[in-house]
Amino acid sequence: MAVRKIKTVYDVVCPFCGTLCDDLEVDVVDNKITEVRNGCQIGTKKFFASNPSEHRYKTPLIKVNGSFKEASWDEALDKAADILVKAKRPLLYGFSSTECEAQSKGVELAEILGAILDNTASVCHGPTILAEQDVGVPTSTLGEYKNRADLVIFWGCNPVHAHPRHLSRYSEFVRGYFRKDGRNDRFIVVIDPRNTHTAQIADLFIQVNPSEDYGLLNAIRAILRGVELDEKEVAGVSMENIKELADKVKSCNFGVIFFGMGLTQSLAHHRNIDAAICLTRELNDHTKFLITPMRGHYNVTGANQVFTWITGYPFSIDFSRGYPRYNPGEFSSVELLLKDQVDASLMVSTDPASNFPAASVKNMFKHPLIAIEPHETPTSVNADIILPPAYAGIECEGTAYRMDSIPLRLRKVKDAPNGLLTDREILERLIEKVKEKKGE
Amino acid sequence: MERREEMSLENLILLTGRTINQGVALEGGKTTKENVRAAAICTFDHEDFKKLDIISGTPVKVSTDFGEVIVYSTISEEGPHPGIIFIPMGPWANQVVNPDSQSCGTPTYKGMKAKVQVVKDGKVLGALELIKTLIEV
Numbered sequence: 001m002a003v004r005k006i007k008t009v010y011d012v013v014c015p016f017c018g019t020l021c022d023d024l025e026v027d028v029v030d031n032k033i034t035e036v037r038n039g040c041q042i043g044t045k046k047f048f049a050s051n052p053s054e055h056r057y058k059t060p061l062i063k064v065n066g067s068f069k070e071a072s073w074d075e076a077l078d079k080a081a082d083i084l085v086k087a088k089r090p091l092l093y094g095f096s097s098t099e100c101e102a103q104s105k106g107v108e109l110a111e112i113l114g115a116i117l118d119n120t121a122s123v124c125h126g127p128t129i130l131a132e133q134d135v136g137v138p139t140s141t142l143g144e145y146k147n148r149a150d151l152v153i154f155w156g157c158n159p160v161h162a163h164p165r166h167l168s169r170y171s172e173f174v175r176g177y178f179r180k181d182g183r184n185d186r187f188i189v190v191i192d193p194r195n196t197h198t199a200q201i202a203d204l205f206i207q208v209n210p211s212e213d214y215g216l217l218n219a220i221r222a223i224l225r226g227v228e229l230d231e232k233e234v235a236g237v238s239m240e241n242i243k244e245l246a247d248k249v250k251s252c253n254f255g256v257i258f259f260g261m262g263l264t265q266s267l268a269h270h271r272n273i274d275a276a277i278c279l280t281r282e283l284n285d286h287t288k289f290l291i292t293p294m295r296g297h298y299n300v301t302g303a304n305q306v307f308t309w310i311t312g313y314p315f316s317i318d319f320s321r322g323y324p325r326y327n328p329g330e331f332s333s334v335e336l337l338l339k340d341q342v343d344a345s346l347m348v349s350t351d352p353a354s355n356f357p358a359a360s361v362k363n364m365f366k367h368p369l370i371a372i373e374p375h376e377t378p379t380s381v382n383a384d385i386i387l388p389p390a391y392a393g394i395e396c397e398g399t400a401y402r403m404d405s406i407p408l409r410l411r412k413v414k415d416a417p418n419g420l421l422t423d424r425e426i427l428e429r430l431i432e433k434v435k436e437k438k439g440e
Numbered sequence: 441m442e443r444r445e446e447m448s449l450e451n452l453i454l455l456t457g458r459t460i461n462q463g464v465a466l467e468g469g470k471t472t473k474e475n476v477r478a479a480a481i482c483t484f485d486h487e488d489f490k491k492l493d494i495i496s497g498t499p500v501k502v503s504t505d506f507g508e509v510i511v512y513s514t515i516s517e518e519g520p521h522p523g524i525i526f527i528p529m530g531p532w533a534n535q536v537v538n539p540d541s542q543s544c545g546t547p548t549y550k551g552m553k554a555k556v557q558v559v560k561d562g563k564v565l566g567a568l569e570l571i572k573t574l575i576e577v
Contacts (some may be wrong), residue, residue: 048468158458195518210551264546362575
């Protein structure tokens with residue numbers, strides 16, 4: 001019997017969520033992942049999903065008369081470049097599930113095309129960035145929270161489901177330098193309309209009415225300033241509970257607010273974050289307090305970083321005038337599609353058909369669609385051209401930014417099947433083709 | 441209270457968001473049955489669900505000002521949250537969310553006023569079938 005050799009890769013960075021756990025161990029046999037240790041359920045699934053399967057594309061595909069036909073890279077890239085060059089207002093969207101080098105190539109392509117360039121922040125923490133640009137942000141790295149925080153607030157986020165190892169690595173159970181007894185040394189507060197699984201293991205759960213967080217944030221700010229509010233309750237929370245919370249946050253040694261989509265995707269959007277940041281800043285009159293967004297995609301923070309250092313803006317950028325312009329209310333992908341102002345799209349490692357509101361998706365399908373996507377998704381199945389890449393962070397190296405803006409180097413644990421190109425290589429070749437066609 | 445054949449509930453608030461099952465399912469394959477089970481599901485507060493007088497798994501039609509979608513129903517593990525229903529993020533939820541961003545670029549995925557109607561013979565579509573309904577021929 002042939003002996004099968006197991007290759008184990010240590011300290012692998014997980015390319016799923018913004019927690020960017022960097023302690024995974026992955027076993028590979030015959031270029032297939034056979035075991036993942038230390039990962040959460042979702043991250044582990046992602047590693048296994050990179051093995052060849054019926055859902056994974058093996059070659060570039062071009063849609064001819066309604067069905068896909070296999071194509072060479074050259075042919076598929078040529079067709080894709082044709083679509084992009086012919087379009088008057090192409091959209092380049094996604095970029096949050098790939099590495100920084102590919103993201104920078106995306107910016108280059110957008111500039112050459114005079115396209116709209118956007119990343120998934122525009123449907124998740126875009127409002128967070130708007131608020132940070134308005135009022136600044138007192139924040140820190142996750143390591144500081146791990147070692148120092150004795151009061152942690154999770155506001156409108158549910159890390160048990162969305163960032164499964166955040167609690168055990170940084171914020172709740174983990175033992176830190178000054179928090180030697182881990183969970184027992186921390187007071188955990190959850191503020192959410194639902195009694196989430198995160199809330200069920202908290203010390204204090206405050207059930208706020210949906211979409212009324214703005215009122216509650218400002219009520220806490222008022223009480224901290226010594227203002228007596230002539231109300232029995234605010235946002236469904238009794239005044240006694242708000243006062244109890246205000247006392248708690250004032251009297252801790254080192255507090256932190258982690259917040260998620262509950263604040264950014266409800267009606268008040270960036271105004272919620274604005275109020276949350278102001279609350280954090282004001283708490284520093286009493287004690288040490290910081291705030292950090294729970295970023296979703298593993299490298300959405302990187303997309304904001306890369307876009308900002310090249311164009312000056314983090315997302316929703318319009319190059320149509322030859323220079324970058326920034327106005328999320330006008331240039332975010334969802335808004336543009338809603339108004340049917342896009343005539344071709346290139347989707348990079350993203351599935352807007354699943355993640356955008358139906359009205360935007362309808363308009364996206366009216367125009368040519370190119371998907372750089374390893375897997376069968378509702379977007380890729382309805383695309384005109386599919387360019388299947390190697391998995392960033394599994395089949396190629398690169399840089400990714402954790403939710404606290406710490407860059408980590410992604411590792412390669414196995415080779416891509418069929419010699420598939422990486423996102424970066426695909427974009428580089430697209431740039432060449434586009435330049436050729438534009439006669440540059 | 442008058443007992444009707446197929447119950448409905450009005451004036452609910454719809455929230456959407458990540459669940460771990462939905463996360464695992466989407467990494468495992470967005471076009472699979474697992475994704476339907478994980479994301480095409482509306483969870484109810486325990487008491488609200490009693491009013492519907494159905495067993496867990498019965499299809500319901502969720503309607504908002506922005507659209508409607510048929511999904512499975514079940515009791516929330518993250519209750520009580522009277523008056524609130526929850527559908528995991530994904531193509532099903534996105535048929536009924538509010539695309540308006542109040543000019544900040546990000547749609548309002550949470551907090552829509554919703555109505556729920558039991559449709560015992562309703563068909564819950566797979567991700568691809570559902571998205572196909574959005575393509576104009």
